[in-house]
Amino acid sequence: MVAAGQLKPNEADAxxxxxxxxxxxxxxxxxxxxxxxxxxxxLQFTAAFKPSxxxxxxxxxxxxxxxxxxxxxxxxxxxLIRPTEIWLVDFKTDRFxxxxxxxxxxxxxxxxxxxxxxxxxxxxxxxxxxxxYFLNHPGxxxxxxxxxxxxx
Numbered sequence: 698m699v700a701a702g703q704l705k706p707n708e709a710d711a712x713x714x715x716x717x718x719x720x721x722x723x724x725x726x727x728x729x730x731x732x733x734x735x736x737x738x739x740l741q742f743t744a745a746f747k748p749s750x751x752x753x754x755x756x757x758x759x760x761x762x763x764x765x766x767x768x769x770x771x772x773x774x775x776x777l778i779r780p781t782e783i784w785l786v787d788f789k790t791d792r793f794x795x796x797x798x799x800x801x802x803x804x805x806x807x808x809x810x811x812x813x814x815x816x817x818x819x820x821x822x823x824x825x826x827x828x829x830y831f832l833n834h835p836g837x838x839x840x841x842x843x844x845x846x847x848x849x
Contacts (some may be wrong), residue, residue: 703786710731716835725786725828725837729777737776744769744815754811784815784826785809802838805829809840 698704704712720726729736745766775786787809793801813824827840 706823713832713835716832719835720788720837722829723837725784728774729784729786732779735778737778738774739825740773741773742773742775742812742815742819744818750814751811754814754822755807764781769811769815771812771815776816778820778822782823783813783820784828785813785816785824786826786828786830787812789829789831790833791831795834798831798834798838801831802840804842810842813820814840824831 699706699709722729745768747766751767773785774788777784777786787805789801789805793800809827809829812826818823824842827842829838830836831839832836
């Protein structure tokens, strides 16, 4: 990738190839690799939400009437759009200690649930998997839908 000009040498040196390999050899990575035509990288989206919908995701009220809307734009790292469902994968490069993992999962859960809500609205099918993959602590971490507990 360096020779092709896709990565700078210092970027290539920073890659944790073991963590990347662990993702692609996981159950999720294997399914994604086997369904590349259904896979979208850096999928940009725009969706409108009522303030009450955002409150259910973020748990904080907004100073806006419910007949107004908020436009959300984002880019999902990796999305698998299957015939009847969607998988959402978000890669994180945060460096933190292992005992902070649950805190990080809680920190990023609203983002994944917001992205999932937007993708469900756009594609009219459920997001059945919301996955965080921390390169510093390799392993698939499922983020539960709203109203459910986080799981590892």
